[in-house]
Structures are given as C-alpha cells and as structure tokens.
Amino acid sequence: MAQYFGYLSGISITLAFVPFFVSIFKGQTKPERMSWFLWSLLGGIAFFSQLAKGASDSLWLPGIQAVGDLLVFLLALKYGMGGATKRDKHALIVASISLILWYVTNEPAIALFLAILVDGAGTVLTILKSYEYPTTEPLSAWMLTMLGGFFAIFAVGELNWILLAFPIYTFLANAGITASLVFGKNKTAINR
Numbered sequence: 001m002a003q004y005f006g007y008l009s010g011i012s013i014t015l016a017f018v019p020f021f022v023s024i025f026k027g028q029t030k031p032e033r034m035s036w037f038l039w040s041l042l043g044g045i046a047f048f049s050q051l052a053k054g055a056s057d058s059l060w061l062p063g064i065q066a067v068g069d070l071l072v073f074l075l076a077l078k079y080g081m082g083g084a085t086k087r088d089k090h091a092l093i094v095a096s097i098s099l100i101l102w103y104v105t106n107e108p109a110i111a112l113f114l115a116i117l118v119d120g121a122g123t124v125l126t127i128l129k130s131y132e133y134p135t136t137e138p139l140s141a142w143m144l145t146m147l148g149g150f151f152a153i154f155a156v157g158e159l160n161w162i163l164l165a166f167p168i169y170t171f172l173a174n175a176g177i178t179a180s181l182v183f184g185k186n187k188t189a190i191n192r
Contacts, residue, residue, distance in 0.1 A: 002157030010060030012148035017068040019138040030136040032129045033083030036073035038122035043069045045115040052108040061152035091121035116169045123173040127180040134184030146174035
C-alpha cells in the first residue's frame with residue numbers, strides 16, 4: 001500500500017510544477033529567488049539523506065521536488081523577485097550555518113533535520129511574499145504540493161520519525177503557503 005501512496009505523492013508533486021511553469025511563462029508567477037535557491041539545494045540533501053536512512057517509496061517526494069525546484073530556481077533568475085532583501089540574506093545565513101553543522105556532524109539524520117530547518121527559512125520567505133503579493137503565486141501548485149506531502153506521509157509505511165519528518169514538514173509548510181495565499185487574497189479584496 002505504501003508504494004501506491006509513493007506514486008500518488010510523485011504524481012501530485014509532478015503536477016504541482018505544471019501551473020508553476022505555465023504561469024511563470026505567462027508572466028503571472030514571480031518566484032521568490034532565495035526560496036527556490038534554498039529549496040533546490042536542500043531538495044538534494046533531503047533526497048540523499050533519506051536514501052541513506054533506508055527510504056524507498058517515500059523518495060518520490062524529495063526526488064521530484066529537488067529536480068522541479070532547481071528548474072523553478074533557474075526560471076526565477078529571470079522571471080522572479082527577491083534574492084537580495086534583508087530577509088533573504090537572513091535566510092541565507094541560517095541556511096549556511098545549518099549546512100556547516102550538517103557537514104561537521106556528517107550524520108544523515110542530522111542532515112535531514114537541518115535541511116528541514118533551511119527549507120523552512122525559504123518557506124518563511126515565500127509565506128511572507130505570498131501574503132504580500134498573493135497574485136504572484138499559483139494557489140493550485142501549492143495545494144498539489146501539500147497533497148504530495150500528505151501522500152508521502154503514508155508512503156513511508158511505518159512509524160519512523162526520521163523518514164516521516166520530511167513528508168510531514170512538506171505537508172505543513174505547503175499548508176502554510178496555501179493559507180498565506182488565501183489570506184493575502186482576502187486582504188487584497190477587502191482593501192479594494
């Protein structure tokens with residue numbers, strides 16, 4: 001059964017990138033550059049640390065996400081926003097410290113939790129940007145990514161907190177981005 005949830009997670013994550021790419025090329029989505037830089041870097045770390053800890057069916061989520069995040073980051077260089085603000089620099093400092101700690105410990109489980117911390121720094125940047133500029137993000141993409149995280153939780157197939165950490169984080173982080181988009185759009189509608 002876990003295998004099917006792994007496939008559903010992979011399909012959801014893959015589909016989540018479709019509205020991103022379409023809306024980027026239409027000039028509607030303006031990805032937050034630093035978020036996508038951090039996510040593309042850390043997607044690889046999450047994938048390889050979970051692989052080292054024995055994950056199998058749940059690897060669809062971090063694997064597809066890492067490749068998709070890298071593609072969005074490359075597009076964000078031309079079509080995105082942010083990347084040099086004060087909060088972007090703070091997120092990069094947190095990410096750098098976490099990566100140094102991971103390197104020093106050389107333990108896959110610590111790498112995973114530090115990757116989640118760094119990923120969270122990127123998530124906070126996108127939550128803030130999504131609330132402030134809700135029309136610059138495709139809501140459907142974040143909902144599909146949230147769904148991918150939900151399915152990945154069940155793809156783990158056992159109660160192993162190391163393997164569950166990234167799928168649970170992915171679900172919660174994307175729920176936060178989705179909520180910031182909804183509340184940001186409501187705020188914008190009220191202020192008109």
